[in-house]
Amino acid sequence: MEKVQLQILGAGSAVPTKKFSHPSQVLSLREKVFMIDCGEGTQHQVRRFGVRVSRLNHIFISHLHGDHCFGLVGLLSTLDTQGRTGDVYIHSHPELEALLRPMIAFFCKGLSFNIYFEPFSPGVSEEIYSDRSLSVRSFPLKHSVKSSGFLFKEHEKERHIKPELIKYFNVPVAQIPLIKRGADFTTEDGEVIPNYQLTSAPTPPKSYAYCSDTAYTEKFLDHIAGVDCLFHEATFVQKDLPAAKKTMHSTALQAATIAKMAGVKQLIIGHYSARYDDPAELLAEAKSIFEPTDFAADGKLFTF
Amino acid sequence: MEKVQLQILGAGSAVPTKKFSHPSQVLSLREKVFMIDCGEGTQHQVRRFGVRVSRLNHIFISHLHGDHCFGLVGLLSTLDTQGRTGDVYIHSHPELEALLRPMIAFFCKGLSFNIYFEPFSPGVSEEIYSDRSLSVRSFPLKHSVKSSGFLFKEHEKERHIKPELIKYFNVPVAQIPLIKRGADFTTEDGEVIPNYQLTSAPTPPKSYAYCSDTAYTEKFLDHIAGVDCLFHEATFVQKDLPAAKKTMHSTALQAATIAKMAGVKQLIIGHYSARYDDPAELLAEAKSIFEPTDFAADGKLFTF
Numbered sequence: 001m002e003k004v005q006l007q008i009l010g011a012g013s014a015v016p017t018k019k020f021s022h023p024s025q026v027l028s029l030r031e032k033v034f035m036i037d038c039g040e041g042t043q044h045q046v047r048r049f050g051v052r053v054s055r056l057n058h059i060f061i062s063h064l065h066g067d068h069c070f071g072l073v074g075l076l077s078t079l080d081t082q083g084r085t086g087d088v089y090i091h092s093h094p095e096l097e098a099l100l101r102p103m104i105a106f107f108c109k110g111l112s113f114n115i116y117f118e119p120f121s122p123g124v125s126e127e128i129y130s131d132r133s134l135s136v137r138s139f140p141l142k143h144s145v146k147s148s149g150f151l152f153k154e155h156e157k158e159r160h161i162k163p164e165l166i167k168y169f170n171v172p173v174a175q176i177p178l179i180k181r182g183a184d185f186t187t188e189d190g191e192v193i194p195n196y197q198l199t200s201a202p203t204p205p206k207s208y209a210y211c212s213d214t215a216y217t218e219k220f221l222d223h224i225a226g227v228d229c230l231f232h233e234a235t236f237v238q239k240d241l242p243a244a245k246k247t248m249h250s251t252a253l254q255a256a257t258i259a260k261m262a263g264v265k266q267l268i269i270g271h272y273s274a275r276y277d278d279p280a281e282l283l284a285e286a287k288s289i290f291e292p293t294d295f296a297a298d299g300k301l302f303t304f
Numbered sequence: 305m306e307k308v309q310l311q312i313l314g315a316g317s318a319v320p321t322k323k324f325s326h327p328s329q330v331l332s333l334r335e336k337v338f339m340i341d342c343g344e345g346t347q348h349q350v351r352r353f354g355v356r357v358s359r360l361n362h363i364f365i366s367h368l369h370g371d372h373c374f375g376l377v378g379l380l381s382t383l384d385t386q387g388r389t390g391d392v393y394i395h396s397h398p399e400l401e402a403l404l405r406p407m408i409a410f411f412c413k414g415l416s417f418n419i420y421f422e423p424f425s426p427g428v429s430e431e432i433y434s435d436r437s438l439s440v441r442s443f444p445l446k447h448s449v450k451s452s453g454f455l456f457k458e459h460e461k462e463r464h465i466k467p468e469l470i471k472y473f474n475v476p477v478a479q480i481p482l483i484k485r486g487a488d489f490t491t492e493d494g495e496v497i498p499n500y501q502l503t504s505a506p507t508p509p510k511s512y513a514y515c516s517d518t519a520y521t522e523k524f525l526d527h528i529a530g531v532d533c534l535f536h537e538a539t540f541v542q543k544d545l546p547a548a549k550k551t552m553h554s555t556a557l558q559a560a561t562i563a564k565m566a567g568v569k570q571l572i573i574g575h576y577s578a579r580y581d582d583p584a585e586l587l588a589e590a591k592s593i594f595e596p597t598d599f600a601a602d603g604k605l606f607t608f
Contacts, residue, residue: 074371099406106399106403
């Protein structure tokens with residue numbers, strides 16, 4: 001089974017701490033690398049943790065607060081000095097291109113690759129990326145500026161053939177792709193062998209949802225229902241709920257409530273306020289509601 | 305005697321390494337803090353090394369390559385979240401304001417302090433800052449884009465009075481300020497006491513020169529002659545001279561040659577290429593020409 005790997009590059013929030021840098025993470029699946037958010041210092045973290053960026057072509061920016069995108073131009077510059085040739089696509093709310101194009105034009109002259117901005121609308125849910133293996137959907141969060149969550153989801157996979165039965169019924173090789181996609185098989189004698197006899201259920205497609213920054217809201221539950229892994233921001237503990245409300249962030253308890261309601265398999269909390277030295281308290285709070293919770297930390301790897 | 309303290313925040317160059325971040329340093333003297341260059345991640349280093357930024361009001365940018373200024377907007381944002389009220393002046397080549405103003409307007413709405421850009425001309429040497437205690441001069445370096453060095457120099461100080469002679473000649477208190485500034489004293493009997501009898505030489509003004517980025521050039525020697533401390537970039541070792549020439553940087557040997565010719569008291573080398581894991585080789589090379597050389601490292605403090 002193909003594994004999905006998530007590496008946290010920055011588990012902090014607006015003010016970086018000695019432990020936790022600005023938000024950024026990379027999701028690796030099917031030989032591709034996707035970056036989500038790119039706070040200042042992301043290029044440092046890429047180097048510090050040895051992230052392989054040769055296959056990084058798509059960067060998704062959740063919203064236009066500096067701590068989620070100030071690392072972009074620096075990252076692009078450094079990719080260039082390292083002789084990169086593959087193009088880079090930046091998926092973001094529309095305003096970002098006008099802000100960064102002059103910087104890129106001035107500071108990244110003669111880039112060895114192209115940079116394309118792929119704007120998407122923050123107000124609706126839409127498919128913003130698709131390839132042979134997976135798609136990415138955006139959906140609105142609830143924050144002090146327009147903010148978007150992302151759902152990475154593999155396409156439905158092919159059914160697994162049962163080799164011994166394929167052999168038993170003398171299925172011609174040419175028909176196997178159809179059978180993997182669910183077709184029945186008709187023997188030379190005209191007998192119809194139903195697909196379920198020849199195949200077993202496909203490997204379930206993997207899915208990952210990213211929700212940061214957001215206040216507590218249930219309106220995106222449908223989008224994240226049942227995902228293999230949910231990253232949900234947990235900027236505060238519940239006793240600091242007033243601060244969470246004021247800044248339109250979530251508490252760890254709220255993040256866990258969302259995870260539980262959405263029936264996700266695993267929750268990762270992160271985006272901690274600089275006021276907390278240690279995420280232990282946040283983790284304990286989330287676990288009290290939703291046991292399969294883990295905490296983000298700079299460089300930490302998750303596989304699912 | 306008032307000490308000057310220099311702290312290196314980033315000793316690396318365009319590509320950050322695990323050890324050395326992008327260029328930035330802070331110079332503290334006479335209760336003021338000045339920042340020189342502000343590469344990406346400078347706000348992280350400020351926090352990591354506990355730099356007191358409450359008195360930081362002036363930032364000097366040597367040239368418009370991203371590794372020397374990509375940390376500015378992030379630093380300004382974070383100063384704001386920390387409740388700063390003192391204004392910030394950015395001294396740089398003229399183009400920077402047009403590039404950063406839209407970013408600041410979008411990402412730093414409602415700042416609690418003002419940001420002023422103080423452009424200076426890269427082609428000439430000029431005084432770009434002055435206060436009661438010191439002045440800062442820019443001077444042209446030699447690089448792939450226009451680049452400026454900075455000379456921080458305290459004003460000439462007052463002469464030290466010799467208390468026993470002041471008493472002996474019955475010098476009135478009102479005249480002491482004049483005598484400290486070099487005036488002779490005439491006694492009631494009309495006898496002229498020359499100043500040198502009443503005073504000793506003033507404490508020499510401290511001076512610090514910053515030269516990065518630059519290829520080897522002797523044209524700014526007059527500006528840095530005899531300074532207490534010179535930071536001169538040493539991106540390469542001498543055996544990589546072709547790379548230094550191509551990128552218009554200096555070797556450690558060249559930096560030391562400049563330091564020796566200028567008769568400076570102390571040389572600090574830095575701005576190392578990412579190709580070197582350890583600055584030991586660069587330091588040894590510089591020391592072979594100019595013994596009082598030390599090497600920059602992230603967080604390292606120098607006092608002079």
